[in-house]
Amino acid sequence: MIPRYARPDMVQIWEPESRFKIWFEIEAHATDALAELGVVPKSAAKALWDWWATNPTIDVAAIDAIEAVTKHDVIAFLTWVAENVGDEARFMHQGMTSSDVLDTCLAVQLTRATDILLADLDALLEAIKRRAFEHKMTPSIGRSHGIHAEPVTFGLKMAEAYAEFARCKDRLLAARKDIATCAISGAVGTFANIDPRVEAHVAAKLGLAVEPVSTQVIPRDRHAMYFATLGVIASSIERLAIEVRHLQRTEVLEAEEYFSPGQKGSSAMPHKRNPVLTENLTGLARMVRSYALPAMENVALWHERDISHSSVERYIGPDATITLDFALARLTGVVDKLLVYPERMQKNLDKMGGLVHSQRVLLALTQAGVSREDAYRLVQRSAMKVWESDGQLSLMELLKADSEVTAALSPAEIEEKFDLGYHLKHVDTIFARVFG
Numbered sequence: 054m055i056p057r058y059a060r061p062d063m064v065q066i067w068e069p070e071s072r073f074k075i076w077f078e079i080e081a082h083a084t085d086a087l088a089e090l091g092v093v094p095k096s097a098a099k100a101l102w103d104w105w106a107t108n109p110t111i112d113v114a115a116i117d118a119i120e121a122v123t124k125h126d127v128i129a130f131l132t133w134v135a136e137n138v139g140d141e142a143r144f145m146h147q148g149m150t151s152s153d154v155l156d157t158c159l160a161v162q163l164t165r166a167t168d169i170l171l172a173d174l175d176a177l178l179e180a181i182k183r184r185a186f187e188h189k190m191t192p193s194i195g196r197s198h199g200i201h202a203e204p205v206t207f208g209l210k211m212a213e214a215y216a217e218f219a220r221c222k223d224r225l226l227a228a229r230k231d232i233a234t235c236a237i238s239g240a241v242g243t244f245a246n247i248d249p250r251v252e253a254h255v256a257a258k259l260g261l262a263v264e265p266v267s268t269q270v271i272p273r274d275r276h277a278m279y280f281a282t283l284g285v286i287a288s289s290i291e292r293l294a295i296e297v298r299h300l301q302r303t304e305v306l307e308a309e310e311y312f313s314p315g316q317k318g319s320s321a322m323p324h325k326r327n328p329v330l331t332e333n334l335t336g337l338a339r340m341v342r343s344y345a346l347p348a349m350e351n352v353a354l355w356h357e358r359d360i361s362h363s364s365v366e367r368y369i370g371p372d373a374t375i376t377l378d379f380a381l382a383r384l385t386g387v388v389d390k391l392l393v394y395p396e397r398m399q400k401n402l403d404k405m406g407g408l409v410h411s412q413r414v415l416l417a418l419t420q421a422g423v424s425r426e427d428a429y430r431l432v433q434r435s436a437m438k439v440w441e442s443d444g445q446l447s448l449m450e451l452l453k454a455d456s457e458v459t460a461a462l463s464p465a466e467i468e469e470k471f472d473l474g475y476h477l478k479h480v481d482t483i484f485a486r487v488f489g
Contacts, residue, residue: 058337063378066165067371073111075158076130079255080145081105083153083237086254087247093144100141101134108137127151148247152358153237156271159370160233161259163279166374167229170286173381174222178215180388182488185211189480192473193307193398194409199299203409204402204476207308207393212487214293219487221286228282231275235261241357242267268357273348276366280348283373287341290380294331294338297387301328307398311390330387337380344369402473406439407448413470414452414462421461431458 065071081101088095112133120129128151135142146154189208194201235256239247249263256263264271301309310330312318318325348369351362402409411432418428435451435458449471453464 058379059375060378060382063166063169063375064371066162066169067375069113070111072158072162073113073116073130074109075161076127076154077101077105077111077134078259079154079157079237080131080134080149082255082258083149083247083251084145084147086251087144087147089254090248090250092248093147094141097141097144100138101145104138125151127154148239148245148251149237150240150269152270153239155363156267157235157237157255157259157261159366160235160261160271162370163276163374164229164233164260166370166378167225167232169378170283170374170381171222171225171229173378173385174218174225174286177381177385177388178218178222180385181211181215181218184208184388184391184393185215185484185488188393188395189484190477191393191395191398192402192477194402201401201405201409203412204473206477206480207395207398209480209483210296211388212484214289214296216487217289217292218286221289224282224285228279230262232279233261234264234271234275235259236264236267236271238264238267241269268354270354270358270362273351273354273362276362277345277349277352280369280373281345283377284342284345287338287377287380290384291335291338293384294334294387297331297391298328298335301326301331305397305401306394307401308391308393310387311392330383334380334384334387337376337383341373341377341380344373405444406442406446407471408436408439408444410471411436411448413475414448414458414467417466417470418458418461423461431455 081098084093084098084101087093088098116126116129116133119132120126123129123132131142131146134145138145185208187208188211189206191207192204193207193210195203195205235252236242237247237252237255238244238249244252253263255261297308297310299305300307309326310328312326317323318327318329347365351365354362415425415428415432418431419425423431432452435448435455438451439446439448449467452458452462452467458467
């Protein structure tokens with residue numbers, strides 16, 4: 054994580070003090086349950102909460118100093134708590150293993166991070182929806198392979214993005230459910246030294262589900278799916294970002310990122326207005342996707358556990374969620390302030406002499422009794438002349454002058470096939486499917 058691409062609320066989840074606070078809650082709730090079961094004195098649980106109520110401050114430096122000696126982070130934390138709480142702290146962590154604390158804490162952190170990401174997606178969806186309806190019937194050229202194809206609307210482009218990010222939200226909700234599990238099952242997960250009711254109590258207090266079966270760790274297929282989901286969301290961010298980047302190219306210039314007063318595009322060329330935000334999003338998407346692979350490699354641990362996953366997760370947990378949070382917020386800003394140029398869209402749509410209507414003429418010829426092969430040849434013959442003239446010639450006029458075409462279609466029938474509105478007649482249907 055670097056501050057340039059981080060927002061405070063998400064960063065706070067991953068700060069050492071936040072992590073240690075969650076550790077304390079896990080240990081204290083577990084001690085509560087142990088006390089209710091008669092395993093430890095009720096005074097032990099009370100001592101923990103009483104101390105926390107009067108001094109809820111984590112001394113990260115002190116814990117780090119202990120860890121420098123113990124070489125074990127959980128032991129360092131437990132030692133520091135014991136130094137502050139006193140003798141009753143000896144009943145803390147009864148029957149537990151370090152992974153009970155670490156894995157349950159990670160589940161809490163990822164769940165909280167996901168809630169922020171879900172709010173980010175809601176904000177993005179709202180911005181996309183507003184722009185979709187604003188430009189619902191704004192004609193623009195659809196492109197396949199980067200080449201003019203047939204007419205669409207800019208609103209449809211936004212509707213496509215909305216549907217995609219709505220799917221992203223559904224996937225993230227499922228990933229949140231998958232990752233939000235608690236394991237307080239002791240060494241190798243058999244509950245030999247701790248009652249399963251302790252796990253259930255801690256899970257309920259932290260808003261988690263009980264892990265049905267753990268080893269010494271929560272199964273890492275859950276984490277692999279979670280980070281893969283973040284990678285898919287990042288890919289959707291990049292898809293919309295690249296659309297904006299292409300539309301902002303000088304030769305196209307149908308839309309562009311907002312360029313604020315005083316903003317500079319180049320240190321050398323004062324005229325430049327570069328798509329720097331969406332280029333940045335393309336780069337950030339690459340980073341978020343890159344965290345999915347090590348998460349998948351973490352699934353295969355030795356027997357009941359090893360710690361090859363640990364160092365990986367210390368990186369990817371914070372970095373993936375912090376980066377994606379920033380990227381979603383940035384994309385929302387891009388969409389919200391995007392400058393859209395309908396006149397340029399129309400100009401580009403008309404640029405190639407009506408070539409975008411070629412399929413309608415092809416179909417009309419086949420309906421009039423011409424074989425598909427001959428119909429394709431006739432339309433392509435005139436279309437290539439228009440293409441080679443860079444749109445200076447008119448496809449409609451060339452077709453009307455072609456005796457083989459007019460033998461099947463009248464000039465009026467040919468003209469009717471060049472109606473732009475024909476291509477937009479089902480926009481309402483698509484919008485109803487997307488937005489309800």
